Amino acid sequence: MRIPCPYCGPRDAHEFTCLGDATLTRPDPAAPDAASAFHDYVYRRDNPAGPHRELWYHGGGCRSWLEVTRDTRTHAITDARFAADRSSAAQGTEDRP
Amino acid sequence: MRYSFLSLLANAVSGQRLWTPAWRDAAPKPSYDAVIVGGGGHGLATAYYLAKEHGLHNIAVLEKGWIGSGNAGRNTTIIRSNYGLPGNIPFYEWSMTLWEGLERDLNYNTMVSQRGILNLYHSDPQRDAYARRGNAMRLHGVDAELLDREQVRAMLPFLNFDNARFPIQGGLLQRRAGTARHDGVVWGYARAASRLGVDIVQNCAVTGFLRDGERIVGVETSRGPIHAPKVGLAVAGHSSHVAHMAGLRLPIESHVLQAFVSEGIKPLIPNVITFGAGHFYISQSDKGGLVFGGDIDGYNSYAQRGNLPVVEDVCEGGMALMPRIGRLRLLRGWGGVMDMSMDGSPIIDRTPIPGLYLNAGWCYGGFKATPASGWCFAHAIARDEPHPAAAAFRLDRFATGHLIDEKGVGAQPNLH
Numbered sequence: 237m238r239i240p241c242p243y244c245g246p247r248d249a250h251e252f253t254c255l256g257d258a259t260l261t262r263p264d265p266a267a268p269d270a271a272s273a274f275h276d277y278v279y280r281r282d283n284p285a286g287p288h289r290e291l292w293y294h295g296g297g298c299r300s301w302l303e304v305t306r307d308t309r310t311h312a313i314t315d316a317r318f319a320a321d322r323s324s325a326a327q328g329t330e331d332r333p
Numbered sequence: 334m335r336y337s338f339l340s341l342l343a344n345a346v347s348g349q350r351l352w353t354p355a356w357r358d359a360a361p362k363p364s365y366d367a368v369i370v371g372g373g374g375h376g377l378a379t380a381y382y383l384a385k386e387h388g389l390h391n392i393a394v395l396e397k398g399w400i401g402s403g404n405a406g407r408n409t410t411i412i413r414s415n416y417g418l419p420g421n422i423p424f425y426e427w428s429m430t431l432w433e434g435l436e437r438d439l440n441y442n443t444m445v446s447q448r449g450i451l452n453l454y455h456s457d458p459q460r461d462a463y464a465r466r467g468n469a470m471r472l473h474g475v476d477a478e479l480l481d482r483e484q485v486r487a488m489l490p491f492l493n494f495d496n497a498r499f500p501i502q503g504g505l506l507q508r509r510a511g512t513a514r515h516d517g518v519v520w521g522y523a524r525a526a527s528r529l530g531v532d533i534v535q536n537c538a539v540t541g542f543l544r545d546g547e548r549i550v551g552v553e554t555s556r557g558p559i560h561a562p563k564v565g566l567a568v569a570g571h572s573s574h575v576a577h578m579a580g581l582r583l584p585i586e587s588h589v590l591q592a593f594v595s596e597g598i599k600p601l602i603p604n605v606i607t608f609g610a611g612h613f614y615i616s617q618s619d620k621g622g623l624v625f626g627g628d629i630d631g632y633n634s635y636a637q638r639g640n641l642p643v644v645e646d647v648c649e650g651g652m653a654l655m656p657r658i659g660r661l662r663l664l665r666g667w668g669g670v671m672d673m674s675m676d677g678s679p680i681i682d683r684t685p686i687p688g689l690y691l692n693a694g695w696c697y698g699g700f701k702a703t704p705a706s707g708w709c710f711a712h713a714i715a716r717d718e719p720h721p722a723a724a725a726f727r728l729d730r731f732a733t734g735h736l737i738d739e740k741g742v743g744a745q746p747n748l749h
Binding site: 254256275281282310 | 571573574577582583585586587631632633634635636640641642645675731732744745746747
């Protein structure tokens, strides 16, 4: 499996570490339903068989966090972008790496 | 036909023509008292114990492919009960106890071989951790022996004791552990369940659930709807996928775990050995091949095949442990899809949906658990209450904080 790093180009998967699901959003700890929202956030996953957005760290390269879209049935990667771009554009001030 | 010396003799003198099919390949009926989804070891064992221990004979096991085609046929066949946490030890020890009587119980040769498992330690802190685990096991009545370096050397002289980074200092030995024949276990349970009237239905994929309000009253399948007041899921690897059809979101990720077998050689490894400085476990099958594996690949996958970095990592672990295997050729490698739960421990429980029961989250350890998993899941389905040995494997433990984190790495499924 090769991951197309936007900075380094296509690189072997062993240069990367996978953190997992990139669609999770950290809940508001002051919200009244914070306990159950954090239970969902920390433990529950959609775990789809198909396209999956996930966070990968390019520790053996540019040391960027990437958001990779990968099909979990075939390992085919359809998209890879800097996680930083994603969080400023789509997620607001999300404080995951 | 009951297998015995007489049945063997009768077939020997009659040209092997008297054998009958080991189990009945049934067509689905429109309704049952209970349906188990998943014809792997766990599902078949559940059906067998439902029939044998709880008197439920009008039940079916639904399998989307053929029985034993999932993780029951993709493991490294190790059985053991060398766990350290109170929630785990009684369960896995009950499984070990069932393994010890399984062949007599099923009247089938599951090739249970109690050749022992040795977990090697390579440092003083690791020795302390293993001593603690061994003591926990002994306090629960499980056998455990802490061996020093010379005792290990007497048993396994071919290991690399003087590895510069990871010298072997000793190991924790469970003599009653060992291996069993994976497809023998599947067929043994299938045959025993079938003889008690259980319908084993193959090529029957579940595509949805039949509902009566909140309650689940059956399943939609590729071979038509099947009504049942109780539906049990034993589809580890695809638990999230099937549970999603019922509207459940599980604390599970699916990951691929690879295993390998070498070409067959003369007897070399007398037991199961695990490397303590990496993740590598190895044993020798009765055909002579060395069967080994290591870590999961570390990313979500339903692909049943892994990638080369983990192959390299596993082989490096093997070379660090016993350099002589470097001259062996690899015969096969394969991948299985694991339910990696958020604390590394399984779930055997009722669900918030009435009529639906869940057996999932087996991580690396499903095969050894097969008998007790079936036993305890059958208990949960038949009596609507958890079996005492599996009482800690609750689905809601992630919400209540009663995690069973044997490895102590937190809620990160790809680290368990």
